[in-house]
Each structure stands twice: as C-alpha cells, then as structure tokens.
Amino acid sequence: MSNTTVITIANQKGGTGKTTTAYNLAYALSNEGKKVLLVDFDPQGNLSMCFGIEQPDQLKYSMFNVMNAIMSDEPLPPAEKYIHSHGNIDLIPSNIELSVAEINLRDEMGGEKTLASLLEPMKSNYDYIIIDTNPSLGLLTINALAASDSVLIPVNPQLWSATGLTQLLRIIVKVKKRINPRISIEGILMTMCNTRTNLYKEAFRLVKVYYRETFRIFDVQIPLSVKVGEANFYSQSILEFEPKSKVAIAYQELAKELMLHGN
C-alpha cells in the first residue's frame, strides 16, 4: 500500500473555488514539506494557467496526449515532456483537447480507470496528488473519482444548491459501489465566505442541517478576498503573493486539518 493520498476537488457547479483550492492547497501542503502532484483535469486549463502556463492550448504535451497513449496502448511520452515543476510541486497540465479525450473515453473498455492507471505508478514520487476537475459530472470527473482516495467539495455560499450537492454525492456513491471502493468524502469546504452576509449565514446553516451528521464540514473556511484574483493574475499562489492574508492562513490551516485527518 502506498502512503500517497489522492484527492479530487469536485463540484459540478461552476465557480465554487475548485481550481483555487487545488492550487493553494498544493502550496500549503508543500509548505509543510509534502511532495505534491497537481493534476489539471479540466479542459478549461485554469489550473495550468494558475501554474504559469500562459497558453495551455499551445502545449505540445498535455493530459490529452497521455490519456490517448494509454487508450491506444502506446508508450507514454517521456515524463519530462508533460510534467511541469515549480519547487516541490509538479503539474500535469490540460487544455481544450482533453474534451476530445472525454469523447474517446465513451467507447473505451474500462475507460473509467484511465487516469487511475496513469497515476498508480507515479504514487511513489508524491505524498499528495490533487486533481482539479471540470464543472460537470461527466466521464472526466468519474475518471478522477475512480483514481482517488477522497473527494473534497468546495461550496460557495453565493451559489449554494442542495440539489446540486445531492447529485454529486449520488455519483460518488455509484463510483464507490462499481469502480473504486476505497473512495471517501474528505469533507465540505466553505469557500468565498463573507461571514457578515445573510446569504453566507443561511447557506452555512443549510449545509450543516443537511450534511453535518454524515460528512465532515471543515472547521476552516476560506474567506472572500480580492487578493485571490490578484494572486491568480500574477500566476502566484496566495501563499506566495500575500502569505499573511486571511486566505493564505486559511489554506495553510486546511492543509494541516487534512494532514491530521490522514494520520
């Protein structure tokens, strides 16, 4: 058994802070001395852009080529072609071509396991592998869930919807039953929180009413802050851009909560 934890960040609703959480959590874990692989598994390529790849669509090698090689039973491209590094953090980028891979997955026998089979031999190099998913419950998200030990669900109080979360949880249960029995829910993370607003208070109250009994709701919450957009603009993690900001401290706290839980 490897000691690597593979975490998917998922919520099929757009703009809940998945990519921001994947990126900053990776930095926070790296600050704790952990070796982290980030997997951009969204054809939008937002995580790759956060990582400093300005035009993911121009990449010669991305997740698309790797997935295609696996599906065609061809050798993978050399790792240095598709793994980008920054300090203790590595990234496999994605771009719009990944949506073609998603279409090809439909006809692939055992296609749900394609990402899992890529990541399995890489585990010995990392403490954490964090997968950022696209806002959908399609085959890409299912592939990510099939490869993961746990799912972290960012919830934006501005966009709260109980139905949306129920659909996601239903898919996770299905994946657990049919493809990946080891998957569990890491927890619900409240993001973009402005604790003074009534909207936040009501959304948080409902999240607790519906889910407190069943899932962990992280103690730490990510505050709403313009600093996040600024850090993204400069392709920096908030932990590099403004390490003393409340958002940076919150992501560092999240990393600690996760590590504690893992132990």
Ligand SMILES: Nc1ncnc2c1ncn2[C@@H]1O[C@H](COP(=O)(O)OP(=O)(O)OP(=O)(O)O)[C@@H](O)[C@H]1O
């Ligand atoms: N804590 C925060 N405070 C303020 N803005 C934030 C915060 N977290 C994320 N954002 C901003 O909100 C927007 C959506 O965030 P993000 O891209 O992380 O969401 P997402 O769930 O990955 O979106 P998608 O579903 O499109 O992949 C981005 O512009 C991001 O900069």
Ligand SMILES: [Mg+2]
């Ligand atoms: Mg995203």
